[in-house]
Amino acid sequence: MNALAIDVRGLTKRYDGRAVVDDVTLQVGQGRICGFLGPNGSGKTTTIRMLCGLLRPDAGEGQCLGLDFRREAAAIKRQVGYMTQKFGLYDDLSIRENLDFVARLFELPQRRASVDRALDQLGLEARQRQLAGTLSGGWKQRLALAACLIHGPRLLLLDEPTAGVDPKARRDFWDQIHRLAAQGITVLVSTHYMDEAARCHDLVYIAYGKVLARGNEREIVDAAGLSVWALEGTAEQGLSERLRALPGVQNVVAFGNTLHVAGRDAALLAQSLGAFLGESGVVLREARANLEDVFISLIDQAQDNFGHGPHGGTR
Numbered sequence: 278m279n280a281l282a283i284d285v286r287g288l289t290k291r292y293d294g295r296a297v298v299d300d301v302t303l304q305v306g307q308g309r310i311c312g313f314l315g316p317n318g319s320g321k322t323t324t325i326r327m328l329c330g331l332l333r334p335d336a337g338e339g340q341c342l343g344l345d346f347r348r349e350a351a352a353i354k355r356q357v358g359y360m361t362q363k364f365g366l367y368d369d370l371s372i373r374e375n376l377d378f379v380a381r382l383f384e385l386p387q388r389r390a391s392v393d394r395a396l397d398q399l400g401l402e403a404r405q406r407q408l409a410g411t412l413s414g415g416w417k418q419r420l421a422l423a424a425c426l427i428h429g430p431r432l433l434l435l436d437e438p439t440a441g442v443d444p445k446a447r448r449d450f451w452d453q454i455h456r457l458a459a460q461g462i463t464v465l466v467s468t469h470y471m472d473e474a475a476r477c478h479d480l481v482y483i484a485y486g487k488v489l490a491r492g493n494e495r496e497i498v499d500a501a502g503l504s505v506w507a508l509e510g511t512a513e514q515g516l517s518e519r520l521r522a523l524p525g526v527q528n529v530v531a532f533g534n535t536l537h538v539a540g541r542d543a544a545l546l547a548q549s550l551g552a553f554l555g556e557s558g559v560v561l562r563e564a565r566a567n568l569e570d571v572f573i574s575l576i577d578q579a580q581d582n583f584g585h586g587p588h589g590g591t592r
């Protein structure tokens with residue numbers, strides 16, 4: 278691995294005695310794109326805010342950009358671009374005015390040149406006079422990214438940067454992220470989109486504040502040891518529930534017209550499905566687990582281990 282841009286251990290944050298980030302270790306190599314995944318309320322934003330010094334951790338040690346992330350938070354902030362979940366720029370200022378405002382906040386010595394560079398980098402020159410409030414979601418995200426980049430950060434912390442953005446704009450955004458990483462900028466990006474997870478070099482999956490999986494896509498899928506069968510082209514009512522009730526079936530996920538039936542005990546799963554097939558006449562084929570199968574299985578397991586709520590979130 279390259280030099281580490283993020284290297285923290287034991288990161289912990291408690292609210293009202295409850296650890297919402299619990300002993301998290303995070304290492305991201307310089308110039309890498311690390312996807313940060315997990316259900317709603319799993320602790321991604323809290324982790325990101327601790328890394329850039331906006332929130333004080335209750336425990337944890339380590340370095341961000343070679344600086345002690347607890348003691349040297351001010352110096353880290355100057356080298357980090359943080360894109361929050363919510364668009365935080367001024368709707369009634371133009372693109373250029375917004376970028377100029379951010380450049381002033383950073384007290385950049387050559388403000389005009391910095392703004393011009395950011396406009397050029399993100400392809401925003403032609404729209405520079407347009408009011409931010411009139412931009413579509415995709416262009417707003419582009420402007421937000423330009424604002425993050427204006428002070429020349431070495432690390433980008435992006436919190437669900439493409440939520441609600443259409444596929445073409447998301448693809449453009451990710452092409453830009455890859456161009457930045459190729460220049461040596463490190464990116465930690467939270468996302469709920471599996472296609473975006475697949476575009477990251479490394480992934481970290483967190484639930485209930487704990488890291489449940491890490492590695493690249495292949496490593497995570499292999500480590501999960503999930504056996505998956507695909508059932509195609511059936512729209513039978515209630516089939517998912519019947520499959521879910523079989524011994525050895527951990528989860529059933531619909532992908533369009535295909536159902537993925539997954540379990541950890543391959544032999545038991547095959548046996549159950551074999552018996553079920555005989556009855557129903559349904560055709561199954563063995564499939565390779567994908568990231569979504571694995572993450573759904575991980576969150577189900579996490580709910581058994583330390584969750585209390587119903588499926589779908591940890592809040």
Ligand SMILES: Nc1ncnc2c1ncn2[C@@H]1O[C@H](COP(=O)(O)OP(=O)(O)OP(=O)(O)O)[C@@H](O)[C@H]1O
Nearest residue numbers: 292297315316317318319320321322323324591592
């Ligand atoms: N200031 C706070 N006071 C109390 N609880 C908080 C506070 N901030 C966050 N939490 C709780 O901490 C947990 C983690 O929240 P966080 O926003 O980090 O999750 P997340 O993974 O970013 O979620 P999402 O994907 O929905 O953005 C949640 O249960 C949240 O309600």
